Amino acid sequence: MGELSWIFVSALLVNNFTLSYFLGLCPFFGVSGRLVTAFRLGLANIFVMVITSLCASFLNAFVLPYAPYLRLISFIVVIASTVQFVEMVIKKVSPGLFRALGIFLPLITTNCAILALALFQTSRGYGLLQGLVFALGAGGGLTLALVLMAGLREEAELSDIPSVIRGTAMNLIIAGILSLAFMGFAGLFSGNA
Amino acid sequence: MSSGGHDPGRAYEELVKGLWRENPVFVQVLGMCPMLAVTNTAVNGLAMGAASFFVLVCSSVLISSFKSWIPKPVRISTYIIVIATFVTVADLSLQALAPTVHRELGAFISLIVVNCLILGRQEAFASKQPVKLALADALGMGGGFAIALVMLGGAREVLGAGSLFGVSLFGDQFEPWVVMLLPPGGFLMLGLLLLAFASIKEARVKLAERTRKAA
Numbered sequence: 001m002g003e004l005s006w007i008f009v010s011a012l013l014v015n016n017f018t019l020s021y022f023l024g025l026c027p028f029f030g031v032s033g034r035l036v037t038a039f040r041l042g043l044a045n046i047f048v049m050v051i052t053s054l055c056a057s058f059l060n061a062f063v064l065p066y067a068p069y070l071r072l073i074s075f076i077v078v079i080a081s082t083v084q085f086v087e088m089v090i091k092k093v094s095p096g097l098f099r100a101l102g103i104f105l106p107l108i109t110t111n112c113a114i115l116a117l118a119l120f121q122t123s124r125g126y127g128l129l130q131g132l133v134f135a136l137g138a139g140g141g142l143t144l145a146l147v148l149m150a151g152l153r154e155e156a157e158l159s160d161i162p163s164v165i166r167g168t169a170m171n172l173i174i175a176g177i178l179s180l181a182f183m184g185f186a187g188l189f190s191g192n193a
Numbered sequence: 194m195s196s197g198g199h200d201p202g203r204a205y206e207e208l209v210k211g212l213w214r215e216n217p218v219f220v221q222v223l224g225m226c227p228m229l230a231v232t233n234t235a236v237n238g239l240a241m242g243a244a245s246f247f248v249l250v251c252s253s254v255l256i257s258s259f260k261s262w263i264p265k266p267v268r269i270s271t272y273i274i275v276i277a278t279f280v281t282v283a284d285l286s287l288q289a290l291a292p293t294v295h296r297e298l299g300a301f302i303s304l305i306v307v308n309c310l311i312l313g314r315q316e317a318f319a320s321k322q323p324v325k326l327a328l329a330d331a332l333g334m335g336g337g338f339a340i341a342l343v344m345l346g347g348a349r350e351v352l353g354a355g356s357l358f359g360v361s362l363f364g365d366q367f368e369p370w371v372v373m374l375l376p377p378g379g380f381l382m383l384g385l386l387l388l389a390f391a392s393i394k395e396a397r398v399k400l401a402e403r404t405r406k407a408a
Contacts (some may be wrong), residue, residue, distance in 0.1 A: 072277050072281050112307045115303070116304055119304070169384050172383050173381060175384075176377045
């Protein structure tokens with residue numbers, strides 16, 4: 001139990017995928033304009049991550065011991081099909097959300113966070129349960145970062161900021177400060193790490 | 194659409210645009226994930242830039258040569274599988290040639306597969322243009338990406354460790370700005386570089402306006 005909660009908190013805060021591994025930056029800067037959209041994209045990401053983690057555990061257990069060089073290719077194929085599936089479900093269930101997410105939904109395929117999840121899970125030797133907890137933590141961390149960023153950007157929209165820094169430069173500097181704040185969590189587990 | 198493909202001036206144009214005017218990092222802000230994660234030293238930036246360059250050039254040439262055989266509905270999956278194959282090649286070669294760098298870059302070499310820059314060039318350029326132009330475009334874009342990575346890595350290494358390519362620059366009295374080597378430094382440094390580019394651009398626009406008014 002202790003180990004599982006450690007994996008969860010570590011992926012959620014200490015080693016936050018976006019703010020300390022720089023994964024999933026494209027949606028982080030692309031979709032963080034509005035709070036609601038950012039939150040929903042985060043949820044879609046969590047869902048894809050959980051399924052990817054299950055598939056990766058399965059592949060690691062049964063297929064890849066026989067063909068290790070196929071690891072990358074098989075992971076990416078699994079992720080691409082999962083995203084396709086999620087896209088169809090969202091289109092059916094919530095057309096409004098589908099429009100709001102736009103191009104960023106298919107781009108979850110090329111979201112490095114998803115592939116990195118599968119790769120990290122493999123390189124750290126997580127089993128099925130650990131992998132699931134890791135996926136939940138990482139997805140939660142991604143959502144947290146997206147929501148924080150969107151909130152800050154909505155505030156910044158109304159502030160008096162010189163035009164030259166507006167846009168990507170400002171977003172990057174905001175992200176830098178957020179990331180600095182998240183580094184404060186690094187001491188959280190120094191006792192038993 | 195691609196009838197002008199055999200004129201050498203056009204190929205040169207495609208080659209040069211990626212290096213500066215449409216630099217993938219500073220202008221288009223693509224492929225940020227691997228870029229920020231590994232550029233804490235100039236050497237790592239160079240290794241990552243070289244690997245991405247290799248993958249981009251090989252996949253652009255291959256996809257451009259086979260473009261008429263790739264069915265449209267499954268083109269993205271095809272591109273990704275081609276890219277993943279070359280990334281596997283790059284990953285295994287780097288592991289054999291430079292094991293220390295490979296250890297430091299870790300999973301990020303594999304993550305070149307999902308670099309939006311590479312997929313973007315296939316979709317936007319290589320799948321529509323003749324091989325020669327696709328090669329020129331890939332060389333330019335890959336080169337521009339590598340230059341940006343080395344610049345960012347170099348700037349972070351100088352500020353964070355007081356050295357460049359592992360050679361110490363300032364001697365013992367230098368107090369390293371360690372945060373530049375840590376994740377926040379990546380965001381801040383790229384933000385500052387983009388800010389510098391934006392202000393140069395703005396200053397140029399203003400200058401052009403002023404000279405127009407004076408004339």
